[in-house]
Amino acid sequence: MYAVADPVAPYDYRPAEDGDRSGDAALTTLYVAHYRKLVRVAMVLLDDVGRAEEVVQDAYLKMHHSWRRIRDPRAAEAYLRITVVNLARSRLRRRLVAQKHAPKPMPDAPSAEYGALEILERERVTLALRTLPRRQRECLMLRYYADLTETQIADTLGISTGAVKTHCFRGMSTMRARLIDTA
Numbered sequence: 001m002y003a004v005a006d007p008v009a010p011y012d013y014r015p016a017e018d019g020d021r022s023g024d025a026a027l028t029t030l031y032v033a034h035y036r037k038l039v040r041v042a043m044v045l046l047d048d049v050g051r052a053e054e055v056v057q058d059a060y061l062k063m064h065h066s067w068r069r070i071r072d073p074r075a076a077e078a079y080l081r082i083t084v085v086n087l088a089r090s091r092l093r094r095r096l097v098a099q100k101h102a103p104k105p106m107p108d109a110p111s112a113e114y115g116a117l118e119i120l121e122r123e124r125v126t127l128a129l130r131t132l133p134r135r136q137r138e139c140l141m142l143r144y145y146a147d148l149t150e151t152q153i154a155d156t157l158g159i160s161t162g163a164v165k166t167h168c169f170r171g172m173s174t175m176r177a178r179l180i181d182t183a
Helices: 024-046 049-065 073-100 117-130 134-145 150-157 161-181
Strands: none
Touching: 024 049, 024 073, 024 134, 049 073, 073 150, 117 134, 117 161, 134 150, 134 161, 150 161
């Protein structure tokens, strides 16, 4: 099947000696190692656990179908991350279009914001996060929800490390100001 390097070192998904190029064993290893983190990334973008899980599963399917075309199997984790972010963006765009054309609720309808104080606080942070420009939101989400390094974020989004630092700094400054204003 596939040889996997030391679990402490970065993953190395290389074909084993038997020549199996389907990627099944490597994808299983990737799934066990990264599924939860990828779902968290998609969850922050989509705000729906079910849709986040679907996006991650779709990313694994896309990777399985294109495994033979992957030039450097060690880059599989980054490929998955990029695919999850792109699929989540696509789902979010579709959802926003559907919301735009959805019927408006009656003005006297009760608010949906009933619940515990923790839920309200999380919603407040989520709303503030949504008001950020796309790059700032993505950088903060990948940094604080997916726990990626600046280099990994830069690779995932296709921007420089300096741009990641700038987006994170500006995003945190804006978040801080907005959360203080709404407190």
